[in-house]
Amino acid sequence: MTFGDVDMETVVKTENLHKVYSDGLEVEALKGVNLDIERGDFMTIAGPSGSGKTTLLNLIGGLDVPTEGHVFVEGRDLSKMRKSELADLRRTRLGFVFQSFNLIPVLTALENVEFALTLRGVEAGERRDKAVEILKRVGLDEGMINRRPTDLSGGQQQRVAVARAIVGEPALVLADEPTANLDTENALGLLDMMARLNEERGVTFLFSTHDPRVMDRAKRRVTLRDGTVVSDERVSRES
Amino acid sequence: MKRLPLMRTAWRNVWRNKRRSAITIAALAVAAGSTVWFMGWGDGFTEKMAEDTVKSGMGHVVVEPKGFEKDPQISEYIDDPAPVVSLIEGTDGVETWAPRVEARGLATTPENSMGAVVFGVDPARERRASVFPNRIVEGSFFGYGDEEGVIIGHKMADVLGVELGDPVGVMVQSLDGEVRAEAYELVGIIRTGNPMFDNGFVILPIAAAQELIGYGSGYNKIAIIAESAGDASKIRDAINDRLPPDDLEALTWYEVSPQAYQFYQMMLVFMGFMLILLIVLASFGVTNTILMSVLERVHEFGVMAAVGLRPFQVFRLIFYEASVLSFIGVVVGLIAGGILTWINSIYGVDLGFWASGVQMTGLLDPVIFFALKPYAFVVTGIAVFFIGVVSSIYPGIKAARFRPVEAMRHV
Numbered sequence: 167m168t169f170g171d172v173d174m175e176t177v178v179k180t181e182n183l184h185k186v187y188s189d190g191l192e193v194e195a196l197k198g199v200n201l202d203i204e205r206g207d208f209m210t211i212a213g214p215s216g217s218g219k220t221t222l223l224n225l226i227g228g229l230d231v232p233t234e235g236h237v238f239v240e241g242r243d244l245s246k247m248r249k250s251e252l253a254d255l256r257r258t259r260l261g262f263v264f265q266s267f268n269l270i271p272v273l274t275a276l277e278n279v280e281f282a283l284t285l286r287g288v289e290a291g292e293r294r295d296k297a298v299e300i301l302k303r304v305g306l307d308e309g310m311i312n313r314r315p316t317d318l319s320g321g322q323q324q325r326v327a328v329a330r331a332i333v334g335e336p337a338l339v340l341a342d343e344p345t346a347n348l349d350t351e352n353a354l355g356l357l358d359m360m361a362r363l364n365e366e367r368g369v370t371f372l373f374s375t376h377d378p379r380v381m382d383r384a385k386r387r388v389t390l391r392d393g394t395v396v397s398d399e400r401v402s403r404e405s
Numbered sequence: 406m407k408r409l410p411l412m413r414t415a416w417r418n419v420w421r422n423k424r425r426s427a428i429t430i431a432a433l434a435v436a437a438g439s440t441v442w443f444m445g446w447g448d449g450f451t452e453k454m455a456e457d458t459v460k461s462g463m464g465h466v467v468v469e470p471k472g473f474e475k476d477p478q479i480s481e482y483i484d485d486p487a488p489v490v491s492l493i494e495g496t497d498g499v500e501t502w503a504p505r506v507e508a509r510g511l512a513t514t515p516e517n518s519m520g521a522v523v524f525g526v527d528p529a530r531e532r533r534a535s536v537f538p539n540r541i542v543e544g545s546f547f548g549y550g551d552e553e554g555v556i557i558g559h560k561m562a563d564v565l566g567v568e569l570g571d572p573v574g575v576m577v578q579s580l581d582g583e584v585r586a587e588a589y590e591l592v593g594i595i596r597t598g599n600p601m602f603d604n605g606f607v608i609l610p611i612a613a614a615q616e617l618i619g620y621g622s623g624y625n626k627i628a629i630i631a632e633s634a635g636d637a638s639k640i641r642d643a644i645n646d647r648l649p650p651d652d653l654e655a656l657t658w659y660e661v662s663p664q665a666y667q668f669y670q671m672m673l674v675f676m677g678f679m680l681i682l683l684i685v686l687a688s689f690g691v692t693n694t695i696l697m698s699v700l701e702r703v704h705e706f707g708v709m710a711a712v713g714l715r716p717f718q719v720f721r722l723i724f725y726e727a728s729v730l731s732f733i734g735v736v737v738g739l740i741a742g743g744i745l746t747w748i749n750s751i752y753g754v755d756l757g758f759w760a761s762g763v764q765m766t767g768l769l770d771p772v773i774f775f776a777l778k779p780y781a782f783v784v785t786g787i788a789v790f791f792i793g794v795v796s797s798i799y800p801g802i803k804a805a806r807f808r809p810v811e812a813m814r815h816v
């Protein structure tokens with residue numbers, strides 16, 4: 167990092183990442199992935215089904231352990247961290263959005279978002295205001311926030327999940343096909359909001375997606391095929 | 406870290422699968438309820454046994470020649486009771502005392518005879534010392550003043566075929582080694598509910614018994630009634646301290662009547678065994694249902710882990726769920742068990758069908774009224790709650806150990 171440069175600090179670094187699934191048939195899902203994710207990246211990982219997108223996201227988030235290689239998040243080697251330390255890291259630095267079944271079913275939409283804030287030690291009063299506000303921003307109707315996930319549509323659930331992931335303003339949001347269940351209007355709304363968080367607060371976003379609506383907004387696009395990175399392009403754009 | 410709404414989450418989780426929660430609660434409730442019920446029975450039984458043993462002539466404390474209880478020899482008796490009586494009367498906590506002459510003998514009619522314990526009592530004192538005077542079903546407990554005649558149990562009267570007014574022969578070996586017999590008019594028939602008395606006792610006024618055996622003014626035993634049952638051992642010690650050594654001794658009722666005590670301990674072992682079985686079953690059931698509920702929610706634990714819940718917090722969630730279930734189970738069980746125990750404390754349970762057991766215990770009537778004691782509820786409540794939450798440890802550890810991604814893949 168030189169004086170005057172843009173801050174290109176590395177948030178995530180993967181080193182020769184391999185993942186072999188061996189329950190039943192042996193599948194090598196990742197075959198040596200080296201990737202540096204810089205702070206402020208708004209990037210997508212694309213690739214055909216089975217190319218290893220979800221696997222990569224899980225390894226970066228410390229949800230699973232690589233067969234070989236290392237993941238560094240903000241300079242810390244995940245393989246050297248204990249389970250509770252990984253939990254602390256996820257709680258304080260990361261936000262997750264999964265493809266489906268994201269929420270804690272016994273908690274309402276509002277409570278699910280609040281839960282994440284509670285985990286981060288936010289005071290009760292502030293917690294509620296923040297949660298209500300973020301739910302509004304992801305486009306969840308006022309009347310929906312006290313419903314439990316089972317009483318929400320897939321798209322609504324997804325918005326709550328996004329709200330929960332970003333409400334604590336993590337350093338890095340990992341989202342596995344976050345727009346898969348959303349109509350265009352909602353998908354674009356979510357993307358706008360995430361782009362704004364990225365611009366204004368410098369939150370780093372990593373999406374796995376096939377969705378051209380998401381790819382269009384990306385500042386960096388990585389493509390995986392058969393567990394290896396086949397392309398990594400930065401999109402220069404004005405604005 | 407701020408307080409997580411783990412308890413609230415746990416509470417809601419409990420009501421997600423109502424059927425399963427109901428099963429868990431029921432298992433714990435049955436354990437708690439039957440424990441309370443058993444304890445009520447045990448306490449009621451002990452109380453009654455103590456009371457009946459005391460009431461059936463034993464007293465709370467008895468003074469007798471050393472070794473008399475094990476080997477009652479006709480030659481062993483208190484030949485000069487006066488100083489002993491004044492010692493007893495001078496002891497704190499003594500309410501009253503009653504003398505006894507006891508010997509093995511026969512009850513006879515011209516046609517029949519049967520073995521019997523000849524029991525000589527002071528009718529006036531006996532009215533305050535034992536229950537026999539109240540168990541007269543025909544005739545009276547000797548007269549007031551004219552203490553004559555004999556009293557026998559209703560079964561013995563049937564066997565001998567005698568009625569009030571008939572003569573009953575009593576035969577014993579006397580102090581000088583000769584067999585002596587005397588006939589007395591049947592003045593009363595008792596019914597206690599215990600065959601040992603109803604079929605084997607011949608009660609004589611003490612003067613008649615003393616004369617028959619040749620004791621003069623001597624007694625075999627002096628039964629002491631304490632003001633409070635709990636003072637028995639204190640009174641025993643106080644008397645033993647002042648009794649002439651190597652001669653007489655004071656014993657508490659439970660030392661005198663070891664069969665009853667052994668029977669009681671046997672009951673305790675049996676009950677303990679039942680309870681352990683019940684508790685093992687309950688904890689097995691609870692572990693199982695909680696484990697099932699954990700395995701059904703694997704995905705959810707993955708989400709929690711992804712959000713940043715530490716393994717220990719996941720463990721706590723399961724622990725809280727078990728606490729909620731245990732608490733409800735305990736409350737339901739204690740209420741149900743309490744009601745049952747309460748009913749049995751009013752109506753009792755008749756052990757009449759089990760005569761040999763009843764005889765062994767020395768119970769007067771075979772109806773046990775359960776005791777309803779607060780301590781039983783406290784002990785049971787704590788124990789069953791503890792069992793419930795301990796049963797969640799294994800499922801809790803399991804939930805905490807799920808690898809997030811494996812959990813997430815689980816739908």
Ligand SMILES: Nc1ncnc2c1ncn2[C@@H]1O[C@H](COP(=O)(O)OP(=O)(O)OP(=O)(O)O)[C@@H](O)[C@H]1O
Pocket residue numbers: 187188189193194195213214215216217218219220221222814
């Ligand atoms: N738990 C597992 N056990 C065995 N094989 C697995 C497991 N999870 C993933 N795989 C395999 O690893 C490869 C990569 O899977 P991954 O889920 O990362 O793909 P993906 O790019 O996310 O696909 P999609 O676009 O369909 O979500 C696939 O061949 C998949 O079958």
Ligand SMILES: [Mg+2]
Pocket residue numbers: 219220221342
């Ligand atoms: Mg995937």
